[in-house]
Amino acid sequence: MTPTRSTFAGLETWEIVFWYGLIALSTAVFAWGVVRLVLKYRRGRGPLRFDRPWTRLRRAATVVFTHSWIKRRDPLAGAGHFLIFYGFVVLFLGTVILAFQDDVAKPILGWHFFRNGFYEAYSLFLDVFGVALVVGLAIMAYKRGIQKPFRLSYRRPDRTESETERRAYVIGDWTFLGILFFLALTGFLLEAFRIAESNPSFEVWSPLGWAAGHALRGIGVSGEAASTAHFVQWWVHGVVALGFVASIPFTKAVHMLTSPASVATREERAAQELVPIPAGAKPDEVGFGTILDFPARYLLQFDACTKCGKCHAACPATNSGYPLSPRDLILDLREVAEGALGLRRELGIPPLHDPAASVLGDPIRPETLWSCMQCMACVEICPVGIEHVPIINGMRRRLVEQGEMDSSLQQTLESIYETGNSFGETGRKRARWTRALDFEVKDIRKEPAEILWFVGDYASFDPRNQLVTQTLARVLQHAGVDFGILYDAEHNAGCDVRRVGEEGLFNHLREQNVATISRCTFDRILTWDPHSFHTLRNEYPTFGVDWEVVHHSQLLLELIEAGRLAPSKTLDYRVTYHDPCTLGRYNGVYDEPRRVLAAIGTELVEMPRSRDNSFCCGAGGGRIWMSELKREDAPRPSEQRIDEAVALGNVDHFVVCCPKDVTMYEDAIKTSGHQGDIELRELTELVWESLDLPALVAAATHEREEEQA
Amino acid sequence: MKIVVCVKQVAVLGDEVEFTDDARDVDPDFLDASLNEWDSYATEEALRIRENAGSDGDEIVVVSVGDGDVEPAMRRCLAMGADRATRIDHSGSRDPITIARLLAPVVNAESPDLVFCGVQSSDAVQAATGTALAELLDLARVAVVTRIELDTGARRATVHRELEGGLVDVTEVDTPALLTIQTGINQPRYATLRAIKQAEQEPIQVVAAGEEGEPAYRVRRMFAPPKGEGAELLDGSAADIARRIAGIVQERLK
Numbered sequence: 001m002t003p004t005r006s007t008f009a010g011l012e013t014w015e016i017v018f019w020y021g022l023i024a025l026s027t028a029v030f031a032w033g034v035v036r037l038v039l040k041y042r043r044g045r046g047p048l049r050f051d052r053p054w055t056r057l058r059r060a061a062t063v064v065f066t067h068s069w070i071k072r073r074d075p076l077a078g079a080g081h082f083l084i085f086y087g088f089v090v091l092f093l094g095t096v097i098l099a100f101q102d103d104v105a106k107p108i109l110g111w112h113f114f115r116n117g118f119y120e121a122y123s124l125f126l127d128v129f130g131v132a133l134v135v136g137l138a139i140m141a142y143k144r145g146i147q148k149p150f151r152l153s154y155r156r157p158d159r160t161e162s163e164t165e166r167r168a169y170v171i172g173d174w175t176f177l178g179i180l181f182f183l184a185l186t187g188f189l190l191e192a193f194r195i196a197e198s199n200p201s202f203e204v205w206s207p208l209g210w211a212a213g214h215a216l217r218g219i220g221v222s223g224e225a226a227s228t229a230h231f232v233q234w235w236v237h238g239v240v241a242l243g244f245v246a247s248i249p250f251t252k253a254v255h256m257l258t259s260p261a262s263v264a265t266r267e268e269r270a271a272q273e274l275v276p277i278p279a280g281a282k283p284d285e286v287g288f289g290t291i292l293d294f295p296a297r298y299l300l301q302f303d304a305c306t307k308c309g310k311c312h313a314a315c316p317a318t319n320s321g322y323p324l325s326p327r328d329l330i331l332d333l334r335e336v337a338e339g340a341l342g343l344r345r346e347l348g349i350p351p352l353h354d355p356a357a358s359v360l361g362d363p364i365r366p367e368t369l370w371s372c373m374q375c376m377a378c379v380e381i382c383p384v385g386i387e388h389v390p391i392i393n394g395m396r397r398r399l400v401e402q403g404e405m406d407s408s409l410q411q412t413l414e415s416i417y418e419t420g421n422s423f424g425e426t427g428r429k430r431a432r433w434t435r436a437l438d439f440e441v442k443d444i445r446k447e448p449a450e451i452l453w454f455v456g457d458y459a460s461f462d463p464r465n466q467l468v469t470q471t472l473a474r475v476l477q478h479a480g481v482d483f484g485i486l487y488d489a490e491h492n493a494g495c496d497v498r499r500v501g502e503e504g505l506f507n508h509l510r511e512q513n514v515a516t517i518s519r520c521t522f523d524r525i526l527t528w529d530p531h532s533f534h535t536l537r538n539e540y541p542t543f544g545v546d547w548e549v550v551h552h553s554q555l556l557l558e559l560i561e562a563g564r565l566a567p568s569k570t571l572d573y574r575v576t577y578h579d580p581c582t583l584g585r586y587n588g589v590y591d592e593p594r595r596v597l598a599a600i601g602t603e604l605v606e607m608p609r610s611r612d613n614s615f616c617c618g619a620g621g622g623r624i625w626m627s628e629l630k631r632e633d634a635p636r637p638s639e640q641r642i643d644e645a646v647a648l649g650n651v652d653h654f655v656v657c658c659p660k661d662v663t664m665y666e667d668a669i670k671t672s673g674h675q676g677d678i679e680l681r682e683l684t685e686l687v688w689e690s691l692d693l694p695a696l697v698a699a700a701t702h703e704r705e706e707e708q709a
Numbered sequence: 710m711k712i713v714v715c716v717k718q719v720a721v722l723g724d725e726v727e728f729t730d731d732a733r734d735v736d737p738d739f740l741d742a743s744l745n746e747w748d749s750y751a752t753e754e755a756l757r758i759r760e761n762a763g764s765d766g767d768e769i770v771v772v773s774v775g776d777g778d779v780e781p782a783m784r785r786c787l788a789m790g791a792d793r794a795t796r797i798d799h800s801g802s803r804d805p806i807t808i809a810r811l812l813a814p815v816v817n818a819e820s821p822d823l824v825f826c827g828v829q830s831s832d833a834v835q836a837a838t839g840t841a842l843a844e845l846l847d848l849a850r851v852a853v854v855t856r857i858e859l860d861t862g863a864r865r866a867t868v869h870r871e872l873e874g875g876l877v878d879v880t881e882v883d884t885p886a887l888l889t890i891q892t893g894i895n896q897p898r899y900a901t902l903r904a905i906k907q908a909e910q911e912p913i914q915v916v917a918a919g920e921e922g923e924p925a926y927r928v929r930r931m932f933a934p935p936k937g938e939g940a941e942l943l944d945g946s947a948a949d950i951a952r953r954i955a956g957i958v959q960e961r962l963k
Binding site for chain 1 (some may be wrong): 723725771896898900901
């Protein structure tokens with residue numbers, strides 16, 4: 001007997017015709033579902049950009065086939081998805097091969113390849129991947145039903161229990177798992193009944209089906225009984241499978257289409273480098289207010305979300321009792337988009353949401369948007385490439401345009417406009433920190449220097465940070481670096497102003513800084529403020545300047561490696577290092593500060609959340625200028641971070657390299673009750689200490705003690 | 710309905726101050742400029758009245774006295790939503806009576822239903838311009854207003870005045886009237902930089918100053934007050950200092 005099987009064995013002609021009718025129906029519903037999704041996305045603002053198509057397709061293919069984004073920070077779930085994905089793909093391809101054989105190869109080409117060796121290999125292959133699918137589904141069911149990680153809980157930080165309606169999501173999640181499991185199970189049963197019927201020896205190549213078939217024969221199911229069961233099972237499996245295919249564009253399964261599309265269409269640097277507001281935009285064209293204001297790719301991203309909750313688990317706001325979860329924000333927007341532009345519209349049913357109504361207020365509450373620290377933890381970990389940060393920023397822009405903001409934020413923005421700094425101090429005080437130095441700092445507006453040091457607001461005005469700024473000046477002087485500052489002509493660089501959503505003020509500040517800096521002669525710009533670093537380096541060039549900008553952690557390493565700084569005293573401290581969001585996730589500068597710490601002899605112990613998983617101090621996105629929005633009695637992000645560092649055990653110093661971190665963590669060490677357990681050090685302070693120049697270190701330490709007293 | 714808001718660009722002192730050579734003024738190098746805080750509340754109140762009770766054709770006109778340097782403050786009001794601005798070109802004496810004399814004919818020509826002034830300016834703190842202007846225009850005047858309920862049909866307003874000790878005086882006034890607006894009456898809106906930039910493109914009408922008359926006062930000399938006597942510097946540990954302070958307080962309370 002030739003190893004093969006007939007697809008339609010035992011079926012009447014009318015049954016086969018009926019079957020093909022079902023296939024046509026299923027495909028039609030699927031196609032209609034896809035078309036209406038595309039139509040929905042096309043109603044977003046602007047076209048869906050797809051420049052550099054090969055790069056985009058390669059990225060999407062890599063992400064999908066290697067699961068590089070899906071497996072991050074949860075290898076078990078990654079493995080589960082991997083098994084389901086390849087199981088599903090192989091079983092689907094198996095069906096396609098069969099269809100090709102039955103509908104093209106055999107009837108048209110007269111080519112019957114589905115037999116002998118090919119059939120046996122096919123059988124084995126599909127059996128193995130069928131098992132993979134089942135194992136993958138079991139892993140996911142375990143995660144969702146037994147392990148129940150925080151990220152999969154639908155509890156919302158921005159709503160009370162009674163305001164949260166997530167039953168449909170829970171049903172959707174389990175139905176999706178259930179249907180796939182049902183399809184795999186009925187597939188195996190189908191195979192088992194077929195084998196049980198006549199027990200052909202070559203079917204040993206379907207090992208699981210073979211075993212199951214033999215088990216059935218063992219309990220007396222064979223021959224006619226198995227044939228009848230096979231017939232019933234064939235229809236059950238077939239109809240459910242076709243139903244599943246038809247349902248894909250309407251259920252959680254849609255992510256099989258939307259997630260790869262989202263990864264392909266996302267903009268690589270959209271979270272880091274915000275898009276300018278077009279010149280001459282009217283107030284209702286500024287940012288996002290209605291669902292129609294969102295670009296097409298964001299409407300697509302809303303549908304790409306799989307509710308995996310990795311953003312929810314990473315978000316410092318969510319984890320500190322702020323009324324924001326990036327996951328729920330995206331899901332709310334998805335519900336508005338679907339309710340306003342989705343299925344109901346196609347079916348002629350009145351929409352659930354008025355497409356022209358603002359989403360601000362309901363369902364997206366202003367306090368939700370103001371809770372965001374724009375730290376990019378969500379964007380970094382999202383396995384489907386959703387750009388939460390610019391989405392939130394766009395809605396903030398609209399709030400700012402409408403004047404709806406926290407009064408302390410409003411005061412700060414007004415101060416920045418009037419004085420050029422967030423402290424509301426007169427510009428003349430900006431360089432007052434230089435008075436404590438025993439040398440003059442060049443005014444780079446008047447004489448050229450190798451390095452233009454852009455100091456930044458916190459580093460200039462905040463007393464604790466001034467100590468670091470002074471120490472950095474001494475280090476540079478000691479290393480013979482030729483540097484100058486802008487004195488009162490420096491203005492806030494605008495990084496956080498932009499992240500707040502006040503694009504006009506950002507442009508105003510940028511224009512002033514560009515005008516000043518462009519008149520100076522220098523090789524490179526230095527700053528120890530990662531926010532200024534980010535904006536000068538990445539966001540000013542959009543407007544036609546091209547400067548080399550370095551962070552002091554990079555310059556310090558360079559000076560040490562070049563021998564211009566010679567650490568002579570080995571610091572046998574055990575330290576941990578906090579990656580600033582704008583330095584790490586925004587700019588990928590992870591190694592330089594660590595290499596500096598190694599070069600001066602400290603022992604670095606990493607916190608559980610480090611590098612790309614660093615946990616924001618809570619100051620980002622302009623939050624440092626706003627009043628508290630935290631609802632629950634949860635520790636602040638900065639306090640949780642200190643707890644995390646102290647839990648490492650016997651860590652001497654919590655090392656930072658960002659002025660806002662200095663402020664936030666000096667405070668958090670006190671408020672978290674860890675004074676005495678750990679001390680804050682800015683990277684420069686440790687470098688200075690390692691240079692072993694006793695007199696000045698003593699002075700700096702003394703000043704710090706005074707400051708703390 | 711038309712509301713005229715009289716606004717001032719005030720000087721803001723840093724913590725370092727030097728005087729001009731003739732010692733009659735602060736060296737402008739040590740001054741920043743800003744829209745007077747009270748006037749931003751007055752402007753906001755006018756905008757709110759228009760938004761809540763207004764009708765088509767309502768107009769909010771900002772008027773200020775000064776040279777071209779005071780225009781940023783006026784543009785701030787335009788950015789908040791005022792319809793137009795008139796600057797009375799003047800660079801001499803800034804005493805409140807002179808300013809009121811210069812404002813009077815221009816405000817009068819507008820025939821407003823309401824005239825708003827801030828209670829006072831944050832730099833000169835005379836709190837006199839509004840009252841003087843009401844007198845010159847022969848308008849009813851209510852000072853230190855913290856709430857306005859306007860009945861446009863009856864041309865009447867019920868206003869709350871803030872008195873000492875937390876008392877509130879509720880007064881009815883027929884319009885036209887002049888009200889001096891107290892801070893806290895509202896929360897002035899944020900003027901986005903986009904709006905400020907757009908306001909920079911809007912024309913500001915400049916009119917010549919009328920008869921300014923004799924100044925009400927002249928500055929003879931400005932100086933930093935001599936350091937007072939009786940300051941005592943306490944030394945020692947925090948606990949010592951606290952004990953000493955407690956002792957001094959008890960001593961003085963006797």
